[in-house]
Amino acid sequence: MATKKEKIKEFLAKFFRNHVLADDEDIFALGFVNSLLAMQLVGFVEKEFGITIEDDDLDFENFRTVNNIEALVGRKEAARVSA
Amino acid sequence: MSMPETAPVATESPSQQAIKVLVWDLDNTLWDGTLLEGDDVRLRPGVQELLEILDKRGILQSIASKNDHGAAMAKLEELGVAEYFLYPQIHWSSKAASVEKIAKTINIGLDTVAFLDDQPFERDEVNHSFPMVLTLDANEVSALAGRKEFSPRFITDESALRRSMYQADERRNAAEGDFVGPQEDFLEDLEMKFILGPAQEEDLKRAEELTVRTHQLNTTGYTYSYDELAGFRDSEDHLLLVAGLDDRYGTYGKIGLALVEKGAQAWTIKLLLMSCRVMSRGVGTILLNHILHLAKEAGVKVRAEFLSNDRNRMMLITYKFGGFREIDRTGDLILFENDLERIQPFPSYVDVVVTG
Numbered sequence: 332m333a334t335k336k337e338k339i340k341e342f343l344a345k346f347f348r349n350h351v352l353a354d355d356e357d358i359f360a361l362g363f364v365n366s367l368l369a370m371q372l373v374g375f376v377e378k379e380f381g382i383t384i385e386d387d388d389l390d391f392e393n394f395r396t397v398n399n400i401e402a403l404v405g406r407k408e409a410a411r412v413s414a
Numbered sequence: 415m416s417m418p419e420t421a422p423v424a425t426e427s428p429s430q431q432a433i434k435v436l437v438w439d440l441d442n443t444l445w446d447g448t449l450l451e452g453d454d455v456r457l458r459p460g461v462q463e464l465l466e467i468l469d470k471r472g473i474l475q476s477i478a479s480k481n482d483h484g485a486a487m488a489k490l491e492e493l494g495v496a497e498y499f500l501y502p503q504i505h506w507s508s509k510a511a512s513v514e515k516i517a518k519t520i521n522i523g524l525d526t527v528a529f530l531d532d533q534p535f536e537r538d539e540v541n542h543s544f545p546m547v548l549t550l551d552a553n554e555v556s557a558l559a560g561r562k563e564f565s566p567r568f569i570t571d572e573s574a575l576r577r578s579m580y581q582a583d584e585r586r587n588a589a590e591g592d593f594v595g596p597q598e599d600f601l602e603d604l605e606m607k608f609i610l611g612p613a614q615e616e617d618l619k620r621a622e623e624l625t626v627r628t629h630q631l632n633t634t635g636y637t638y639s640y641d642e643l644a645g646f647r648d649s650e651d652h653l654l655l656v657a658g659l660d661d662r663y664g665t666y667g668k669i670g671l672a673l674v675e676k677g678a679q680a681w682t683i684k685l686l687l688m689s690c691r692v693m694s695r696g697v698g699t700i701l702l703n704h705i706l707h708l709a710k711e712a713g714v715k716v717r718a719e720f721l722s723n724d725r726n727r728m729m730l731i732t733y734k735f736g737g738f739r740e741i742d743r744t745g746d747l748i749l750f751e752n753d754l755e756r757i758q759p760f761p762s763y764v765d766v767v768v769t770g
Contacts, residue, residue, distance in 0.1 A: 345597060346597055346598060359735075359756070359758070367597075367694060367695070367696040367698065368696075369731050369732065369735045370728050370731055373731060386730060389730065389731055389734040389735070390734060391734060391735045391736075391737065394735070
């Protein structure tokens, strides 16, 4: 089964070519993030991992790297289990 | 959105909405006679004129007919009216399904659809499923252009272009469906040109229309009258920007608007909107980033107001991911601020042209 990181990377790979994204690479600094990717990325994370991204989670820091996205998903999943 | 509580008894439903799409039946409605019975069909009186008037007003038109698709399309071509119709539904399925499909494909609410058919059975069938559709008898053709539902509040230069813009979109969507590869390659393939600059006088009607019609890609939903917008255009303390988009399939028209209040220490974006026509074109941040660049040159910070309407989350994401931080909240109104440390470059797949 694909790990969270693999799934996130596979999704992001659709938006750019000739670039292998490192886990800690800043996708905003690469200039890859347009409004379309941002919206689709939020939608993807919600749907793929079955979590709800609240307005307060919409900090670009949470979506800046593959590692950060994975951490956000982990936090939301933990919150869901304990709730 | 207003919907009637009970199914109407008459053929007309109490539609409050302006009609955006008129769906035509063919036999004994658009033309006299029955095509498949071998009649030499001709357009009914007043039909040609109505097609032209509605087209100029920016009201889209389509077809729901139980007929042979090939024969009917050939006849429409022969009569010289085929070009008026978007997504014609000519087959033997129910007309309610056809009307629903048209509304869905064009992406408008069923309460803005009217259906014209000579047969009460067909009108009832549509109204049974969708009471919010305005159903009309074919004998109303001559009076239709005078009805208030068919008299839009705004008729702009773009109204007459609306059909051709949707047709360009039809070709674009087909191309996108066929395209294999990264999204960015497809966007590059469109050869988009984004033109932005201060609003000109001839942009103001369209600007007013955009503030009223745009809900999803709209940061605050503030509406401004023509006169107010004209005032902002002349004001030293405001910046009123308009953006247009073209690509290899045609023009999308004027699709973006921004109003900035220029203070000495900070500029405040009161309104930033984009038409949903350009929803998946990856051009949403160009106007915003242009404002950020201008402010940086002027040595001021940028603030932005945001008012949620449940449908404009994409604009919240645009601000949040664009480096804006919340600095104040009054009720539902959020005030953001951007320190301009990080401004995204314009995307490589769009040719951005800044005017005057």
